[in-house]
Amino acid sequence: MVTDPATSRRRGFRDGMASVAPLLLGVAPFGIVAGAAVVDAGFHLPENAGFSMVIFAGAAQLAAIDLLKQDAPAVVAILTVLVINARHIMYSAALAPSFAARTMRERLAAAYVMTDQAFAVTISRRQADPSYQPWLAFYFGGALTLWTVWQIMTSIGVLVGDNVPDSVPLEFAIPLTFMALLVPSVVDRPTLTAAATGAAVATAAAPLPWNLGMLLGSAAGIAAGVVHSLRRNP
Amino acid sequence: MSDTTTAWVVIVAGGVGTFLTRASFLFVAHRFTELPARVREGLRMIPPAVLAALTVPAILRPGGGAIDLVDARLVAGLLALAIAWRTKNLLLTTAVGLAVVTLLEQLS
Numbered sequence: 001m002v003t004d005p006a007t008s009r010r011r012g013f014r015d016g017m018a019s020v021a022p023l024l025l026g027v028a029p030f031g032i033v034a035g036a037a038v039v040d041a042g043f044h045l046p047e048n049a050g051f052s053m054v055i056f057a058g059a060a061q062l063a064a065i066d067l068l069k070q071d072a073p074a075v076v077a078i079l080t081v082l083v084i085n086a087r088h089i090m091y092s093a094a095l096a097p098s099f100a101a102r103t104m105r106e107r108l109a110a111a112y113v114m115t116d117q118a119f120a121v122t123i124s125r126r127q128a129d130p131s132y133q134p135w136l137a138f139y140f141g142g143a144l145t146l147w148t149v150w151q152i153m154t155s156i157g158v159l160v161g162d163n164v165p166d167s168v169p170l171e172f173a174i175p176l177t178f179m180a181l182l183v184p185s186v187v188d189r190p191t192l193t194a195a196a197t198g199a200a201v202a203t204a205a206a207p208l209p210w211n212l213g214m215l216l217g218s219a220a221g222i223a224a225g226v227v228h229s230l231r232r233n234p
Numbered sequence: 235m236s237d238t239t240t241a242w243v244v245i246v247a248g249g250v251g252t253f254l255t256r257a258s259f260l261f262v263a264h265r266f267t268e269l270p271a272r273v274r275e276g277l278r279m280i281p282p283a284v285l286a287a288l289t290v291p292a293i294l295r296p297g298g299g300a301i302d303l304v305d306a307r308l309v310a311g312l313l314a315l316a317i318a319w320r321t322k323n324l325l326l327t328t329a330v331g332l333a334v335v336t337l338l339e340q341l342s
Contacts, residue, residue, distance in 0.1 A: 022325035025332075047241050054249030059288055064244050074243045081248035087284050088255040090277040093269065096259035104261075111257035116281075120324075169336040172307055175292035176314055176331040182285035183318040183327075190275070191282045198283035199290035206291040207299075214287045221283025222276065229275045 012134025016141025019121040026177035027058070027117070027146065028153050029170045034062050035157015036164040041069035045158050052154045056147065057115070059178065060084040063211055072210045083215050091119040095139075098126075102136070110139060116181045118143035124184075190232065194225025306338035 038048040043065075051061040060081040067077040091114060099107050122139045125132060132138070157164065164170065186192050202217025269277075293311030294301050302308065314331035317323070 023328075025325060026328040029332075043238065043241055047238065047245070050242065050245035050249075054245050055252050056249075057252055060248065060252065064248060068241055068244060074240050074247075077244045078247045078251065081244070082251045082255070084284060084288070085252045085255050087281045088252070089258050090280045092256055092259040093274075093277050096263040099260055099263040102263070104264075107260040107263055108257060111260045112253065114256040169332055169339060172310065172335045173328070173332060175289045175307075175311065176328050178285050178289045179293075179311070179314055179331075180318055180324040180327040182282065182289055183315070184322060185281040185285060191279065194279040195282035195286040198286035202287035203291045203294050206295045213291060217287030217291075218280075218284045221287060222279045225279030225283060226272075226276050229279070230272070233271070 008134045009137040012132075012137030013141035015125075015134075016118075016121070016138035016143075017145045019125065019138070020117055020142040020145050023117045023121075023146075023177075023180075024149055026173050026180065027149060029173035030058050030177055031150050031153025032157040032160065032164060033171055033174065034058055034065070035154035035159075036161055037062055037065045037069075038154070038158050039161035041065050045155065048154055048158045049151075052151055055081060056112075056150065057081075057085050057088075058150070059174070062174070063214070067210060070210070076210050080211050080215065083218055086218075087116070088114055091116075094123065095119070098135070106136070110136075110143070113140070113143035113147050115143060115146050116178075117146055120181060120184065190225045190229035193228040194221045197221045197224035306335050306342065309338060310335035 034052075035048055038044070038051065051065065055061050055064070063080050063084060064077045067080060092111065095110070095114075099110065102110075118139060121142050122135065125138060126135055182195060186195050198217045198221025200217075201220040202213045205213030205216050207213070208216075293307050296305065296307050310331050313334055314327050317330055318327040321327070
């Protein structure tokens with residue numbers, strides 16, 4: 001059966017939206033917490049729009065807001081954002097071969113809306129069905145859905161602000177969201193070493209100020225994973 | 235309390251930096267060549283290391299304090315980890331984790 005490209009693109013976009021839908025269960029409360037944190041640090045809707053549209057990365061914006069609230073130097077907050085978001089480099093490299101024939105505009109648009117979730121659903125769809133054609137539309141369907149939901153939920157978080165209950169379940173959506181992404185990223189022994197080392201060092205160093213435990217854990221985990229991998233396949 | 239100028243410095247610098255991480259390889263995708271093994275291995279380790287460093291302390295030491303073995307988050311977190319591992323189902327992982335932590339909070 002031959003379908004015309006526009007129909008195929010629409011189907012891809014819809015498939016992408018459907019694939020990220022289950023992930024919104026974690027992303028929605030995460031957005032409320034991130035928006036409420038903006039108010040808690042003494043800011044309001046304009047700064048929230050800055051964080052949510054310019055940075056557009058939940059864990060990084062939450063960490064940066066928390067550091068600003070503690071009056072940490074801007075350099076520490078910026079460094080933290082960059083370390084947390086460094087994983088996008090790997091996603092970018094994994095997607096790049098498929099983008100070779102795309103226009104620069106399409107590639108930069110794809111970069112702007114890139115998230116763990118959009119990457120995860122796109123890669124797993126491509127692995128499950130290598131002949132799937134409208135995967136670019138699929139990627140944007142997932143990524144733009146997340147972008148829209150993120151803007152809405154963080155804005156709600158700002159408006160509800162102090163009225164957001166200090167509840168554990170709401171906050172707990174954040175580590176759960178990342179755990180659901182962590183598990184599929186562990187695919188062999190070196191990646192397990194990276195995760196275990198990152199977890200152990202970050203947990204041991206958790207009392208350090210300015211989120212330094214997370215930075216140390218990330219660096220140690222990457223180093224340990226690379227060493228393990230090079231020893232296995234020198 | 236934090237000031238607005240510092241916030242915007244962080245937003246702009248953090249935002250530009252974040253965009254560069256996302257655009258990095260997509261920007262040069264038209265002349266993409268196979269990466270050297272060492273670079274590829276280094277990149278491959280970033281997600282597990284960073285995601286573990288973000289997740290595990292939030293479950294084991296939520297306030298940065300001592301590890302509390304009967305904490306609701308620890309119980310729900312370990313259960314969610316087991317589900318994620320066995321099923322690879324993102325919805326089920328999040329749903330069970332949230333349900334269990336809510337239930338345990340109500341009980342305590």
